[in-house]
């Protein structure tokens with residue numbers, strides 16, 4: 279049980295954590311949608327209330343190095359668990375480096391299956407070195423090992439990124455990768471790319487937001503249905519010229535030879551989904567694993583030996599077979615607040631719903647006792663067309679939940695800064711931040727009225743840098759037509775953390791210090807009048 283604090287009895291009203299997804303802090307104004315947004319409410323909070331900056335990237339959130347940006351999974355894991363675990367990116371890299379991955383049963387089953395049946399080994403996943411969902415180095419290591427182990431035929435299905443890496447960088451990955459395959463290819467080892475498409479068009483949907491994407495991915499990778507191209511470079515060049523889309527939004531393509539797809543997925547094949555992050559892996563995994571599947575008509579359901587890079591959901595045991603064990607995230611704040619008998623409420627719209635539930639609770643999909651979840655359906659549109667997204671509805675729901683008096687601890691996520699930040703539109707991203715400002719201005723007074731306190735923070739940066747800046751010159755890069763190259767990925771910047779307290783008469787503030795997202799759970803525990811769990815990182819709260 280969490281122990282009661284002796285120095286502080288705790289706030290009587292609700293404690294509310296508000297995550298402004300993708301709203302990082304940078305002193306640089308140019309290309310910074312957060313700084314440029316008209317957000318009088320948030321600006322006044324920064325003047326009036328105790329605040330600090332939190333580290334939200336790199337080793338502070340369990341990534342392999344401080345060159346790695348933060349992301350929603352590692353960010354919400356750290357906030358919810360109050361601790362830093364080595365995350366998927368680091369665990370897989372290590373397992374490959376030590377060779378452990380290839381000694382485990384999952385890899386052996388995958389490879390023995392294709393050797394025994396003389397069938398094809400397929401790799402499917404996000405094709406970049408973004409290290410948010412996947413890393414192309416992991417893919418290359420597995421292909422090289424497959425050759426070493428005498429596998430005869432490998433097909434690769436590539437989901438183009440442009441969201442964790444520069445927006446039109448796909449060919450920078452395809453070129454060197456084709457060369458890598460050319461060097462491995464031999465009469466005994468037949469390897470090539472078989473299909474692909476933009477990650478926001480096919481396969482990588484999350485939280486059941488748009489199953490059509492997964493259906494289109496299934497048609498492309500499994501059935502080999504779609505537009506044929508002779509190779510990936512030709513596909514990308516043609517589709518770019520026709521659609522003007524950036525990589526994440528490019529339509530699907532099928533690589534064909536002599537009028538037939540080179541790599542459909544068939545009975546007896548093995549399939550490795552090489553993304554380590556779970557949210558955008560669960561739906562396609564279900565399509566490959568579920569015997570009775572209702573989300574779309576698969577037309578053909580090949581009997582394959584399937585493995586995910588990690589296990590994506592420990593409660594649902596999805597997938598059954600995985601190459602590397604996921605981080606065992608234990609003693610989350612959700613669990614211990616539940617054990618303390620507290621009532622918890624979590625809310626977001628579909629795009630971030632799993633962030634405040636599944637990621638928050640250490641990648642568990644089931645609830646702890648006393649938890650209530652509310653999902654507001656997201657629009658299925660390009661978010662630069664609706665930068666306000668469902669911020670008003672999230673605010674309405676949070677106001678109702680706070681005012682109901684039913685909950686001790688509440689959490690919500692406003693997706694705007696992140697989802698609109700990823701589109702690369704600076705104009706829309708400033709509106710996104712402004713929509714969050716409107717929401718805060720409505721919600722916080724209701725927390726006052728209930729005698730509560732709020733922490734306003736974020737999980738990582740995104741909207742704070744909308745220009746792709748040349749590291750050497752510090753100037754924005756430009757496209758061929760002279761326009762500024764947009765940055766669609768997350769940033770390395772810290773995030774704000776504001777303690778909104780109008781109820782203790784100034785007794786509480788945040789200590790100066792070198793803090794990160796993992797210090798939030800203990801801080802919330804203190805606000806509730808509890809000591810932190812022994813495994814959580816320290817509280818930032820100073821109590822007078």
Ligand SMILES: O=C(O)[C@@H](CO)OP(=O)(O)O
Pocket residue numbers: 348349350351410411441442558696
């Ligand atoms: O959209 C996503 O999948 C990632 C970026 O790859 O963003 P976030 O971590 O904010 O969910």
Ligand SMILES: [Mn+2]
Pocket residue numbers: 299300349350351353696737738
């Ligand atoms: Mn995020």
Ligand SMILES: [Mn+2]
Pocket residue numbers: 300350696697700740768
């Ligand atoms: Mn994001």
